[in-house]
Amino acid sequence: MVKVTIDNISIEVEDGTMILEAARKIGGKIVPPAMCYYSKLKKTGGKCRTCLVKVAESSSRDPRPMPKLVASCSTPVQDGMVVQNITSKEVLDARKAIVEFLLINHPLDCPVCDQAGECDLQDLSFLHGVMATRYEEGRREYPAIDIGSYIKLHMNRCIHCYRCVFVADQLTDQRVHGMFYRSDSMEISTYIQNVVDNDFSGNVIDACPVGALTDRTFRFKSRVWFLKPIDAHRECNKCCGKVTAWMFGNEIYRITGRKDQWGEVEEFICNECRFERKEIKDWFIEGPRKIKRQSVISANKYEKLLKPNQK
Amino acid sequence: MGRKILTGLVTVPGIRSFPVYRGEGGYMSVEKALCEMTPIDIIKEVTKSGLRGRGGAGFPTGLKWSFLDRKPDKPHYLVCNADESEPGTFKDRFLMENMPHLLIEGLIISSFALGANTCYIYVRGEFKYIIGLLNKAIREAYENKFLGENILGTGYSLDIFVHPGAGAYICGEETALLESLKGKRGNPRIKPPFPAYKGLYDCPTVVNNVETIATVGPIIIMGGEEYASIGKGKSTGTKLISACGNINNPGVYEIELGLPVEDFIYSQEYCGGIRDGKRLKAVVAGGSSVPVLPADLILSTPQGQKRLITFESMQEGGFDSGTMLGSGGFIVYNEDQCMVRNTWNFTRFYRHESCGQCSPCREGTGWMEKVLYRIEHGKGKVSDIDLLVSVANKIEGNTICPLGDAAAWPVASAIRHFRHEFEYHIEHPEICNRMDHGKLIEQPAASIKYR
Ligand SMILES: Cc1cc2nc3c(=O)[nH]c(=O)nc-3n(C[C@H](O)[C@H](O)[C@H](O)COP(=O)(O)O)c2cc1C
Ligand code: SF4
Ligand code: SF4
Ligand code: FES
Numbered sequence: 054m055v056k057v058t059i060d061n062i063s064i065e066v067e068d069g070t071m072i073l074e075a076a077r078k079i080g081g082k083i084v085p086p087a088m089c090y091y092s093k094l095k096k097t098g099g100k101c102r103t104c105l106v107k108v109a110e111s112s113s114r115d116p117r118p119m120p121k122l123v124a125s126c127s128t129p130v131q132d133g134m135v136v137q138n139i140t141s142k143e144v145l146d147a148r149k150a151i152v153e154f155l156l157i158n159h160p161l162d163c164p165v166c167d168q169a170g171e172c173d174l175q176d177l178s179f180l181h182g183v184m185a186t187r188y189e190e191g192r193r194e195y196p197a198i199d200i201g202s203y204i205k206l207h208m209n210r211c212i213h214c215y216r217c218v219f220v221a222d223q224l225t226d227q228r229v230h231g232m233f234y235r236s237d238s239m240e241i242s243t244y245i246q247n248v249v250d251n252d253f254s255g256n257v258i259d260a261c262p263v264g265a266l267t268d269r270t271f272r273f274k275s276r277v278w279f280l281k282p283i284d285a286h287r288e289c290n291k292c293c294g295k296v297t298a299w300m301f302g303n304e305i306y307r308i309t310g311r312k313d314q315w316g317e318v319e320e321f322i323c324n325e326c327r328f329e330r331k332e333i334k335d336w337f338i339e340g341p342r343k344i345k346r347q348s349v350i351s352a353n354k355y356e357k358l359l360k361p362n363q364k
Numbered sequence: 365m366g367r368k369i370l371t372g373l374v375t376v377p378g379i380r381s382f383p384v385y386r387g388e389g390g391y392m393s394v395e396k397a398l399c400e401m402t403p404i405d406i407i408k409e410v411t412k413s414g415l416r417g418r419g420g421a422g423f424p425t426g427l428k429w430s431f432l433d434r435k436p437d438k439p440h441y442l443v444c445n446a447d448e449s450e451p452g453t454f455k456d457r458f459l460m461e462n463m464p465h466l467l468i469e470g471l472i473i474s475s476f477a478l479g480a481n482t483c484y485i486y487v488r489g490e491f492k493y494i495i496g497l498l499n500k501a502i503r504e505a506y507e508n509k510f511l512g513e514n515i516l517g518t519g520y521s522l523d524i525f526v527h528p529g530a531g532a533y534i535c536g537e538e539t540a541l542l543e544s545l546k547g548k549r550g551n552p553r554i555k556p557p558f559p560a561y562k563g564l565y566d567c568p569t570v571v572n573n574v575e576t577i578a579t580v581g582p583i584i585i586m587g588g589e590e591y592a593s594i595g596k597g598k599s600t601g602t603k604l605i606s607a608c609g610n611i612n613n614p615g616v617y618e619i620e621l622g623l624p625v626e627d628f629i630y631s632q633e634y635c636g637g638i639r640d641g642k643r644l645k646a647v648v649a650g651g652s653s654v655p656v657l658p659a660d661l662i663l664s665t666p667q668g669q670k671r672l673i674t675f676e677s678m679q680e681g682g683f684d685s686g687t688m689l690g691s692g693g694f695i696v697y698n699e700d701q702c703m704v705r706n707t708w709n710f711t712r713f714y715r716h717e718s719c720g721q722c723s724p725c726r727e728g729t730g731w732m733e734k735v736l737y738r739i740e741h742g743k744g745k746v747s748d749i750d751l752l753v754s755v756a757n758k759i760e761g762n763t764i765c766p767l768g769d770a771a772a773w774p775v776a777s778a779i780r781h782f783r784h785e786f787e788y789h790i791e792h793p794e795i796c797n798r799m800d801h802g803k804l805i806e807q808p809a810a811s812i813k814y815r
Contacts, residue, residue: 099554100721102762121761127554150758154727187751190734213720232549232720235532237730239720 055132059083059106060140072125072136073104077315083138084315086148086177088155088262089214090126093317097219098126101212103151103177107144110135122147145181152181157188158237159263160209168264170277173316174212193237200230200243201250203269203328204258208240211265217241217257224321225251241265252291255327259310259318270328271307280306282344285336291323297342305331311342366620367594369582369602370575374462380497382504385465391510393581397473398518401584406477410580412588414600418455419445419536419573420651420691422675431560432478433568440480441569443545444471444577446487446494447529447536450651451713452693455604456574458616460487460494463578464501468524470577472510473584475522478570483524486541489531498526533717537765538571540719551719552765573691575604596622599674603689609696612636624670625649626663629696642698646781649678650690652710653770655777656703657687683773684780702802703782704789707775708736714771725768728759732775739786742793749786753779784808 054065059076060083066075074092076084085106090098098104104126108119113133122144125136138144156178163169195208213232218241221228229251230243257266280299287294299307308327310318330336378384385391397406411426432440444467448456460467467485475483487495502524505511513521527545529535535550542564544550563569579601583591592600599621608614611629613636619628628634629644638644647662648654665671665680672678678689697706715729732755735748756772763769779786788795788805795801 099764100723102722102724105762124554124764147758147762150762151723154723154731154758157727157731188731190731190738212723213726215721235534235720236715236718237720237726239726 055130055134057130057132057134057136059136060138066130069129071098072106072108072123072128072130072134073098075130076125076136076138085125085138086173086180087126087315088173088177088212089216091216091219091260091317092315093321094216094219094223094260097214097216099124101151101155101214103148103155103181105144105147105151107137107141108134109137109141148181149183152177153183153187155212156182156186158193159212160192160194162210166207166210166264167267167272167277168210168261171316172264173262195240198242199269201254203255203324205267205269205272206241207265207267208242209265210263211241212263213239213241214262216260216262217266220257220260220321221251221254224253224256227251252323252325253321255324256310256318256321258327259312259321262316268307268328270331274306275301282342284311284339284342286339287326287330287336289323289326292326293320293322294326295320296322296326296336298336298338303333305333305336307331312344366618366623367602368618369586369591369594370459370463370466370578370604371616371618380462380464380501382465382501382508385463386508390465391469391508393584394469394472394510395516397584398476398516398520403477403479406473406584409588410477410583413583413591414588414595414598415576415579415583415591416599416675417573418575418579418603418691420450420653422689425572425576428560428572429474429478429570431558432570433561434479435568436479438567439482440478441564441567442471442475442478442480442483443538443541443564443569443571444483444485444574445536445538445541445571446485446491446574447533447541448574448691449488449490449533449536449717450653450691450693451710452606452608452648452695453651453691454606454608455616455692457491457494458606459574459578459604460491460498464497465505466578466581467498467574468501468505468510469581470579471524472505472515472522473580474570474572474577476520480570481521481523483522484545484564485524485526486535486545487526487528488536489529492528495526495528502526532719533713534719534765534767537767540765541571542569549719551721552767554764594620596672596674597676599676599689603673603692605673605692605694607635607694607696609694610639610642610698610701611696612639619673621672621674623673625673626670628673628694629663635694635696638696638698640698642700644696645699645701646697646703648687648693648695648697648774649673650688651693652695652713652774653766654688654690655683655686655773656706656781657685657777658781661685661781662687683777687777700800700803702740702805703778703785704736704740705802707778708733708740710774711736711771714767718767718771719765722763722768724759724762725764725771728755728768729771731755732771736775739789740796742789742796744786744790744793746787746790748790749779749783 085104088101088103105122106125110116112131197207200206283298285298296308298305415425416422535544537552540550540552559569606616630637644659648656666685679686711733715733718725720726756776759768760772795804
């Protein structure tokens with residue numbers, strides 16, 4: 054076990070833990086936002102740079118600060134490390150800059166985006182963004198395409214986090230899409246259009262932090278904050294069968310994995326559960342799911358609805 | 365006349381071929397190293413020589429080699445970085461074209477010192493003809509038993525493979541190079557772990573520049589101490605400088621480190637002064653990635669001493685008034701050149717070559733390029749200048765690999781030293797349509813001192 058101090062709060066974690074994971078153990082406001090790291094997928098992280106933090110002291114053996122800000126999702130802790138996140142102006146400034154970079158080529162089409170309300174980029178912009186843009190040049194534009202019968206790709210909205218690439222690498226038996234070209238012309242695409250078709254390919258929708266990959270079976274059906282998330286399960290021989298069903302009245306509008314407070318699914322689910330079981334009778338209903346993240350979906354809504362007498 | 369350790373034999377006719385090279389004393393260093401020295405001796409000798417990496421960062425080579433994880437359970441690799449794509453740098457090409465056997469000699473000794481039995485030369489894809497030259501030289505070395513099984517009867521075996529890249533600047537960054545060598549997309553990865561622990565195929569690997577490795581042979585022959593006696597302070601030995609731009613004699617020169625910049629530009633032995641009797645305006649001293657300096661600051665340091673071609677002297681003045689030796693690409697600008705156009709051109713390069721992984725570099729390089737394009741084409745605004753400085757500052761230091769910094773420095777330094785040229789473009793959009801508009805920019809008398 055090693056001791057690490059993040060924003061003046063100390064915690065003991067296992068050797069080799071990343072700074073971000075240590076911060077998540079502490080919880081609360083000091084957790085750096087993460088747009089590309091996904092704890093359930095190996096090798097993710099390091100790319101978006103929103104999780105940058107300052108290492109004020111590298112370790113108790115070598116108390117020098119690290120020369121640059123480091124990506125907390127990919128930097129392991131050392132004993133006696135002192136990290137500054139929200140207590141460092143430098144970090145907050147850098148984060149603001151990253152948000153600006155992520156947004157300059159983003160279409161800002163939230164009003165017509167299915168991800169709105171549960172989008173990591175929206176949350177990040179609310180917390181760290183600026184109100185006006187300094188960017189006056191043209192934005193990147195791509196046509197929206199169908200990749201497979203279930204998934205829609207809006208490349209305009211992609212933030213190049215690579216999560217969907219790792220999902221396909223690690224959950225499906227063959228990856229048929231990937232990152233093409235480089236620099237700001239880099240894009241996610243399929244090797245031959247329309248071929249993303251695999252028992253677990255739907256998980257890219259949950260992993261995608263923005264509205265670049267969305268569910269075609271749910272397209273334009275409803276805004277997510279009008280739906281009630283309900284935990285449900287079924288016997289499934291391909292996956293765990295534990296899902297969140299998003300309901301309107303007695304109808305299931307869509308199925309997703311169960312997302313935890315960091316926006317990551319607890320367990321990945323298969324395409325059959327996600328796309329083909331939309332009837333109430335297919336599922337055992339467990340009860341309402343509390344969405345813990347600060348997003349418009351949970352804006353005080355369920356806590357008050359569920360426990361009117363407490364607090 | 366400085367000593368020519370690497371290029372002394374370049375003028376010998378047929379030096380590319382094995383018999384001629386051998387006749388001139390080639391491969392003696394291999395005999396000495398493999399038969400008379402242990403790997404530890406070789407590393408000690410290289411450490412003593414003070415040799416520093418010639419690929420740009422200037423990291424001490426002996427120290428780098430000593431970091432190699434020497435556990436015998438995994439194979440070790442030596443990878444030679446011949447992906448030279450930095451605008452302004454063309455020294456490795458010169459070396460491989462003219463002295464391929466010098467490189468192979470260095471590779472054999474270095475691999476032996478590192479305990480590597482396989483060695484790769486990662487060559488920039490555009491150097492197609494060099495790949496042929498290298499392969500021919502390697503074949504000759506195999507035929508003469510300097511490569512393959514049981515070299516010189518010592519029981520040591522080595523194979524060298526030449527691997528062509530696909531034309532990406534970023535694959536010169538060592539971790540991207542290793543990914544590319546494995547057949548993957550050339551994305552740099554976060555260090556640590558350093559290649560010395562986890563490199564090619566997750567095995568301990570050393571990546572070195574062509575010139576660094578080519579220097580190892582001569583060091584073994586002359587001894588580390590003798591090599592260290594050349595040069596100045598911690599910048600020992602000789603360095604290849606590729607000089608281009610508005611000078612009388614562009615080309616690749618081997619200089620002893622410590623040569624004053626002024627002598628390099630004006631002496632007949634090297635650049636031979638500014639072409640057509642014009643005045644010197646600016647120099648990019650180490651390839652496009654380093655900050656540009658105006659004439660007075662490149663010739664002398666802020667303290668008024670002569671600026672020397674060494675790693676330390678180039679850095680004097682920090683980021684405000686210093687630059688870096690980098691990879692030795694020396695670009696000289698005369699008074700007619702437009703610094704805005706030059707900055708735009710560099711930024712266009714970085715925008716094209718960013719691998720696109722990290723947000724600041726992917727988006728920031730494109731942003732800067734678009735703004736610079738506008739200024740250069742007469743559509744700039746006064747606020748654009750501060751915007752560029754701000755974007756450059758926000759890229760710098762926030763990225764995975766140093767390409768982000770390399771894209772930010774040329775912009776930040778050009779604005780720092782040549783702000784009036786940016787302002788002039790914005791105030792006089794009519795001049796921007798002319799290709800030669802660099803000549804038309806009026807320089808306020810106090811702002812810049814030509815030499
Ligand atoms: C964007 C980028 C491009 C690079 N390109 C080259 C190159 O073309 N050739 C090279 O030798 N080193 C290049 N380097 C430096 C290498 O990463 C590495 O430091 C070098 O090969 C180490 O060799 P050395 O110790 O002999 O200098 C580059 C680095 C970066 C960040
Ligand atoms: S499509 Fe989504 S998951 Fe894939 S790289 Fe883009 S933002 Fe990330
Ligand atoms: S700094 Fe640029 S080139 Fe380097 S890893 Fe990041 S995006 Fe790629
Ligand atoms: S979450 Fe750490 S860099 Fe993206």
